[in-house]
Structures are given as C-alpha cells and as structure tokens.
Amino acid sequence: MMNSDAAPFPGTFGEETAPLYTDLYQLTMLQAYWREGMDETAVFDLFVRRLKDRNYLLACGLEQALEYLEELSFSEEALTYLAAQDQFSDDFLTWLEDFEFTGDVYAVPEGTPVFPDEPLVEVVAPIGEAQLAETFLLNQITFQTMIASKAVRVVEAARGGDSERLVADFGMRRMHGTDASMKAARAAYIAGVDATSNVAAGQAYDLPITGTMAHSYIEAHDSEMDAFREFAELYPETILLVDTYDTISGVKKVIELAEEKGDDFQVRGIRLDSGDLAELAKESRRLLDQAGLTDMMIFASSGLDEYKIRGLLDREAPIDGFGVGTKMGTSADQPTLDSAYKLCGYAGTPRMKLSSKKSNLPGRKQVIRQYENGTAVRDVIATVEDPPPGASLLERVMARGTRTEAGVPRPLESIREHAAARVAELPDRLRALDRSEKGYDVALSDAMEGRLEETRQRLERTM
C-alpha cells in the first residue's frame, strides 16, 4: 500500500528518501565495509561494454550524478525505514546520520562522444561511499546517454547536409515515467533536438517548448474549418493539424482559411500525422505553393525515428520539421545500454573481475583522443600515470565531495555546442546511421596492457 508520506506528488519520490534510491545490497555492503573497517580508497569506473546498433555514444547525465553526490545524506525518515528492516545495527545507523560523499570524481564532459570500455565517470572514494552511489549513477547516466545517443542520430537524419530542418521531442506520453520524460528532453536538447513538448522540462531546464494541436480539438468542433478558424484566431502563428478526417481536404481548408483571412493570415505551417507522409507532403506542398503559400512549413509526426526520417528525405519529401516521439524517447530499437560500474582498484591495488566476458580494466585511467587533420582517429585507454599524446577526456569534476571548477553546472547551451563540435570531429562513417564495420580504433596503452596482464596473473595466483 502506498505510504502517503513518501511521494509529495505522484511520479516522484522526495528528497527525504533519496539515499534509499539504491539497491538493497549497496546498503548491506556499506554496513559490512563499515563493520570490517574497510574504508580505504576505491576506484569505480562507469562504462559501457558494447555499442550494438550505435557507432558511438554521447555521454550525458553527469550533472544529475554530481547533484546526487553533493546532496547524499540520510534523513531521519530514511533511517527509520532502514531500522525497521532488521538488517542494520543501531551503531551503523547512528554512523549513517553523518554520512556524506567525500570522494573525487573524474568524468568525460556531457555531450562528448565515447566508446566501449572508456570510463564516462570514475569515482575515487572510500569504498562504501563509492559503492552506495552505483545505482543512481548507473540509472541516470545509462538512461541519459542512451537518449542522447539516439537523439543525435535523429538530428543527423533530419538535418542531412546543412539543412535547417527542425526536430522536436514529442515523446513524453510514452516515455518510462515522469523522470524519463524530464531527462530525455534534456538529453535530446544536448544532442541537437530543437525543442520539447514537455512543459515541465521547459520550466526545469529552460528549454524551448513547442506544440501544435490534437485531433480531439478538431473533433470537438462542429467542423474542421471551425476548429482551424478558432485556433488561428487565438494563435495566429500556429501550426494546423490537417489529417483528422482526410489530409488533402484538411490542406484545402487551410488554403480556404488563408483566402478568407487575406493579409491577416499568419499560420506558420501544417502538420501531417498519418498516412504516407512523403506522398502527402508532396501533394500538400504542391497545393500550398499553388495557392501562393510558399512560406508555409510542413511538419510531420507519427512513429518517426532516424530511419523513417531518412526514408522520407530519400524520397524527397518536402518536410521542414519532424515531431519525434516514442521511438526516440524510449530509444526503442535499443532501450538499454550495456553499462557497468566496476571496482578497478582498492587500497592502492588494481582490481578486476575474471569470470566469463564481464571483465573490466584495472586501476585509474585517462582516455586520450588522438586527431589527424581535425578528425578523431583513435582513442587510447591509458593508465592515469602514463597517458600518450592527445586530448584528455576525463576531467576532475569533484574533489573531496565538492565540485571543482570543471564540475560547476554548465549552461545547457554550452553543453549542446560542445556536443555538436565533438560530433563534428568524428569520421563520417561513425556519423552515418548504419553500423560502421570499420568502427573506431580504441586501443589500450602499453602500460594499461601491462597492468591488465599483471592483475590477471596476480588474481589467478591468489583467488
């Protein structure tokens, strides 16, 4: 049964219970580390193991991770809940009262393209603190990176060469809950999407908000023409939805309205939301141009993703903007990333998992991006002590629990510009929608190879 104290608004959980936003085992392990006096520094890497149907990922979600680490503490309400679980001792719960995150965090800036095995975030902190943060960090960074990585593909498909075609996020209604729709709007904007229909996200992140009208508005009026007339009266520069009954009849009514209003007609465009969008766009364009409405824009929506947009543009559909919903907002063709948060070091010794394919690279790292003529040609995952020449991707964003200058929240516009600039440096084959067979060269430095082998041998001797 719902605990009425828990959620101030349906769809949220409150600040009071934020420290409980974790897997139970993080808390039982935290108590074990505390009981055993294990408080030495651990290194945890957050990385993605495989790309699957992406040529690169666009890192996103760091800002929320840092906010969480800054604010992490146990409220009385959280402690009361834990006390009721019969697994936690009173002295441990007392110790939790003063718990805070005191570690260092290194991270790739949001909006940076990344590749498998490269740490997006490296947490260097007393082991219990770093362990507890795993679940929230994975949750936010996996999701936001997944959405940014999907949205950048949609933007690439829509913009083609240097077109000005617009892309709007229309996905909130079928995203996975409220937080998803907030963070996806943010991630999509970073990836180059122009606006969102999500008003709360507009408010929270200062994003451009956009929208047209729904079929229900048309249907509630006595006729489509009445609905168009009323809506354009109130919102002169609106976009009219023309497919409620029959798309081409709808377009003709828009033209009729233009003739009716003469110089007062300021409607910016029409939206197509069903049927063969390429054919309908062409026929609509022809009718609009014929009527002298050459500035009227044509927007399209309805089950769009990067592949459908490419298909429409390959057919030379005269579409000026796309409303992209569910398939972008759930990253429907790949609704998860194979992300991991792995212990790489403890008490000064590199650590790793040996079994099966789920291993990790031991020790602290730096990722170096190497360029030729302005194009990224190779990344090297190096030991932090021994980086080869090139641009370092990991920055220290938090020191002893406090944000460094590199960790100060960045304006979304600047993250978006960073993303566009970094994506522009990628080879064309990675920016294409289809999977690049050649892929991208991610190498281990010699020192990293050496440490990997050394750690493996040590573990095989001692396990």
Added chain:
Amino acid sequence: MMNSDAAPFPGTFGEETAPLYTDLYQLTMLQAYWREGMDETAVFDLFVRRLKDRNYLLACGLEQALEYLEELSFSEEALTYLAAQDQFSDDFLTWLEDFEFTGDVYAVPEGTPVFPDEPLVEVVAPIGEAQLAETFLLNQITFQTMIASKAVRVVEAARGGDSERLVADFGMRRMHGTDASMKAARAAYIAGVDATSNVAAGQAYDLPITGTMAHSYIEAHDSEMDAFREFAELYPETILLVDTYDTISGVKKVIELAEEKGDDFQVRGIRLDSGDLAELAKESRRLLDQAGLTDMMIFASSGLDEYKIRGLLDREAPIDGFGVGTKMGTSADQPTLDSAYKLCGYAGTPRMKLSSKKSNLPGRKQVIRQYENGTAVRDVIATVEDPPPGASLLERVMARGTRTEAGVPRPLESIREHAAARVAELPDRLRALDRSEKGYDVALSDAMEGRLEETRQRLERTM
C-alpha cells in the same frame, strides 16, 4: 541551465510544477476551449491499439492517475512560468488559479487483463480538464501496464506449474530514470514478482526488498574466502555470489565455509551471475548436495527474461530463484505500448478520428467479459447503455473529481491477488509465452457496431 527551484532532488520534479507535466498543446488547447466557451462534457478513452508480442496486457497505473487528478492545480510557480511564455492571456491565467479536475473517471481495476481497443480508463469531464490530463495519464498507465504485462510473463516462466521459484526485480540501475524504477517495482509486484532490490520502492510501496552482494565486495577483499567469511558473519542467512573469479571454485569455497562453521552455517544460497547458468547450476547442485548442503538454494541472474528462464528450466537447471533486471524493467523486447487517449464524445455526440488506421470507437463504453466454466472466452466492447450479459470491467472510480468507493486506494496485496485470480481465468494459450495465433475474441456489441457506422457516416457528410 538547471533552474535550481525546479527539482528538490535530482531525478524528481516538485509538486509545484506538477500541472506543467503535460505537452504544451494541452495548455494551448485548454486556453482555446476556455476562450471559445467550450466547457461541455467530453469522453476520452485510454486504450492500447495492438498487442504485438503479448497475448494480453495487465492493466496498471490507475492509482497514480487518480492521485494526479485529485491534486491537479496550478501553483503560483507554474503560473509564473506560463505567463512568461507569451501565449497565455492574463484572464486565462487568472482562471487557471482555480482550476481543478471535476470529472468522472471509469476504469478497469489494476491487475486486470485487458485487450486491444478496450478502454483501461474512460475520462468523462469538461473537455479542457480531460484534455489536460492526457499526457500524465498516458505516461503512467502506458509504462506501468507495459511493465506489469512483461513481469507477469517472467513470473509465468519462472513458476512453471506450481513451483515456488522466486522472482526478484533487480532492474533499477538500467531502468529509464528514477520514476520508472519506482513504478516498475510496483507494477512487477502486482504482476507476481516477489521482491525488489529498490529500497526506495520498498519504502514507498511497502514492498519486500532483497539483495545479495556484488562482485566489487569480493574483489575488495584479499581473497574470495575472506569476503564470504566476513559477509556470512554479519549476515548469517545471506546469499553468496560465487562467480567473481571462477564459479565452481566459488562454490567449493562456500562448501569450505560450511565445513568451517559447522552448525553455525546458515547461508541460504548461492548466486550465479555469468556463464552457462544451466550447466553451472547443475554442477553447483551436485557439489552442494554431495557436501550435504541440500537446503542451499541456487539463484541466478544475468540478462534474464522470460525466454531465458524458460530455456534454463527446459534444460532442467536446478535454479530456485531468479534476479531479473534490465530486460524486465525496460520491457526490452517491447519498450512501449501502442497506447492512445482519444476523444470519443463531446456535448452528447459521439466523436472519432477517421483518417488512416488510427481510428477509435465513439461514445461511452462498457467492457463485458464472458466466461465458460470459469474461463474467460470473450470480451464484448459495448455501448454503456446496452451491455450484454457478463462481468463488467469498467467501474466508476471518481465522481465529480472525488474518488468513489471503487476508487479508494487498494492495498497492493489485494491488487496482486486480483491480478493472480484474473490471470488464472485466462485460457492457457494466452498465458503461454509464445504468441497465440488464435488470440482472444474481442467483439463489438451490435449497438457499438451501429454507433460506429452512424458516426462515420455523419462525419463523412459534415467534415
């Protein structure tokens, strides 16, 4: 840039901005309806158009929808944001100050199996109110229904006949944001999952919470044996993770620990998290039994879903419980439902959309489930005035903005029992994992057929 007033905790948005949790066009249409004096009663249906790879859906999310409708109002903060958008007039914003939801809501109880075109929720309210609620209702009910519908399959696969095999939700780290992981834990529990690793969900919904240990805990210790010994000392009835270095060696260490501790050994089980789980489970079982540890349970995790669980059990893997994560928590094979919220009536007249395949059934409805020998054999979507014999699925849960007795929050246990009982009434072919070719018979009543045809003809004359 993040508006620091907006989110009290990263991953949430506050009560203050809840009314903004909608698509912009809902607000522009609301103003248009208000300006035009259109305040007559509308009927909106929330339904799913297609099942795709499911044989039925398990309705879920109504409780959060009702909480939202009960609390829907515009705070000063929300109004200030809207005032800054240059689309909303002062008199409209003043009117919004007193806005509340005053309508009726009819709904299928949570945990009820439903089929395409059947309304999960029917909102009957002044059109602007019903319109505004679209986005939140779709967001919550689509997601929760999708997860419950996936989780019930996982449970069917794990339990097989009448086994006691446990299923735990381990998915929070890769679910889509914080709200998803809260609501998914709730939906999965309703569907029959036994526990969640999500502590915040445990607290908010009073769910059983569970967890074992992570590889990092093992790796941080000097040896696997040390880690097992320490963890079992603190948590005598724990489950030990045996695959960090080599699964069979891990099992042997557990046996060693049992010998070491003798009668004090109370460890409940081991967890396998990589490799060929069926083979490893058989070998582990053999070793444990040989050592007299016949009560030790074997838990498995690692990329599980209903198909992998079936595969393991088909190979007679002696597994007693499954930790199921990402694939259940994102409904990875079908990460969205084709849900819709459509105007079916306004001012006493049935309404519908004509174009292409995205139509809807006009007017108010009842869904009747008909049984033969205790098995559901047919649903009939009927006009509300003319229901055929059978069990009515839609109940009035809200009247004039207030919950009715049927709408009072139900204990999660009782929703879970309702779900189990209703699923047990379905034909076996629908409960199977594979898509039933025969499917289920969902008919329209004669009166509904008549209304559909009549409405279509009227619209074709007048559009």
